[in-house]
Amino acid sequence: MPVKRLKVKEKFELRKKMEIIRRCFTLFILVIILQVGEGKLSQAFYNSTCPNVESIVRKVVEEKFSQTFVTVPATLRLFFHDCFVEGCDASIMIASPNGDAEKDAPDNLSLAGDGFDTVIKAKKAVEAKCPKVVCCADILAIATRDVIVLAGGPSFEVELGRRDGFVSKASRVAGQLPGANFNLSQLNSMFAQHNLTQTDMIALSGAHTVGFSHCSHFANRFYSFSPSSPVDPDLDPTYVKQLKQACPQNVDPSIAINMDPVTPRTFDNKYFKNLVAKKGLFTSDEVLYTNRASRPTVVRFSKKQNVFKEAFIAAMRKLGRDFHEIQSPIHFPSRIKKNNAIRKCEVGHFSD
Ligand code: HEM
Numbered sequence: 001m002p003v004k005r006l007k008v009k010e011k012f013e014l015r016k017k018m019e020i021i022r023r024c025f026t027l028f029i030l031v032i033i034l035q036v037g038e039g040k041l042s043q044a045f046y047n048s049t050c051p052n053v054e055s056i057v058r059k060v061v062e063e064k065f066s067q068t069f070v071t072v073p074a075t076l077r078l079f080f081h082d083c084f085v086e087g088c089d090a091s092i093m094i095a096s097p098n099g100d101a102e103k104d105a106p107d108n109l110s111l112a113g114d115g116f117d118t119v120i121k122a123k124k125a126v127e128a129k130c131p132k133v134v135c136c137a138d139i140l141a142i143a144t145r146d147v148i149v150l151a152g153g154p155s156f157e158v159e160l161g162r163r164d165g166f167v168s169k170a171s172r173v174a175g176q177l178p179g180a181n182f183n184l185s186q187l188n189s190m191f192a193q194h195n196l197t198q199t200d201m202i203a204l205s206g207a208h209t210v211g212f213s214h215c216s217h218f219a220n221r222f223y224s225f226s227p228s229s230p231v232d233p234d235l236d237p238t239y240v241k242q243l244k245q246a247c248p249q250n251v252d253p254s255i256a257i258n259m260d261p262v263t264p265r266t267f268d269n270k271y272f273k274n275l276v277a278k279k280g281l282f283t284s285d286e287v288l289y290t291n292r293a294s295r296p297t298v299v300r301f302s303k304k305q306n307v308f309k310e311a312f313i314a315a316m317r318k319l320g321r322d323f324h325e326i327q328s329p330i331h332f333p334s335r336i337k338k339n340n341a342i343r344k345c346e347v348g349h350f351s352d
Pocket residue numbers: 072073074076077080110111112178179180181182187201204205207208210211212213214215217256282284
């Protein structure tokens with residue numbers, strides 16, 4: 001008799017356990033669905049919570065632009081470097097007291113301070129009007145669109161609703177950003193990891209139509225190219241002369257020169273015309289023309305400003321969608337919102 005009763009009890013306990021497991025599983029699936037749902041970007045994301053966010057950011061960016069043109073390339077490159085490491089989550093904005101955050105990685109040390117400053121100022125202005133609502137990643141995305149427009153580039157709608165990340169580690173940058181000496185297949189495979197096609201990659205490289213580079217990224221092309229030829233044959237000889245003048249051997253490492261020698265302050269398709277004229281500054285620029293697989297796209301962009309601009313917008317929007325929807329199964333929405341809210345772009349230290 002007692003044996004039978006024990007069996008009934010055991011069965012009951014087992015059922016209870018199964019029911020608990022089933023409920024936990026349903027809850028887990030629900031959380032995942034909720035997070036994926038939340039992960040969708042939309043132009044209307046702040047319509048009810050901060051309807052003026054775009055004009056607030058634009059005002060700050062315009063003010064900063066009136067002080068220095070560097071705002072333009074600095075912010076644009078900041079967005080790119082943010083998106084390629086941990087997704088577009090403002091992980092690049094985090095400062096660490098130990099000097100081991102993403103921004104401290106060697107590949108990020110040449111990011112100009114004016115980009116960071118633009119985002120921090122815009123975040124401050126947004127916080128004053130809509131406290132604890134808008135994340136830094138979205139502010140960086142809006143500011144990037146605004147600097148492109150200020151330099152004469154195309155305007156486009158920015159999708160919003162990203163989340164700021166928690167992970168910002170210098171050690172996670174290596175191998176995630178392209179090098180100035182990359183060949184076409186290296187460029188393609190790195191961009192493909194972010195869902196970007198060769199055409200997207202070429203269009204995005206058009207960002208080098210504005211901004212500066214330090215001599216160390218390209219001087220090898222005319223001082224020590226190869227044992228048989230110190231100068232890269234894919235460089236225009238007149239351009240080589242100009243570059244040698246601007247970057248003499250043992251030049252001060254802080255010297256930076258315009259990447260687009262023709263219209264350095266205008267966001268246009270001159271970059272592609274330069275490539276056709278063998279005036280691409282980096283190996284990674286010129287290769288887009290010298291390699292027959294990518295040349296037709298370069299020629300098309302060099303001939304048609306609008307085709308380039310449309311392709312650039314499409315690629316920028318795609319790049320902006322590169323964010324990690326589910327950062328970890330235990331990052332519940334409420335916790336994320338709370339952390340987003342208290343973050344001021346460059347304070348505190350977040351890591352795993
Ligand atoms: C395709 C592969 C790319 C490579 C190899 C590359 C590499 C570089 C390098 C070496 C510099 C010079 C940094 C310095 O010396 O200060 C630079 C500058 C810059 N890059 Fe790229 N980049 C690439 C793609 C992009 C993309 C996709 C964007 C944006 C959409 C971008 C935007 C910029 C801007 C705006 C600057 C100028 C920064 C300034 O003046 O402060 N780059 N890039």
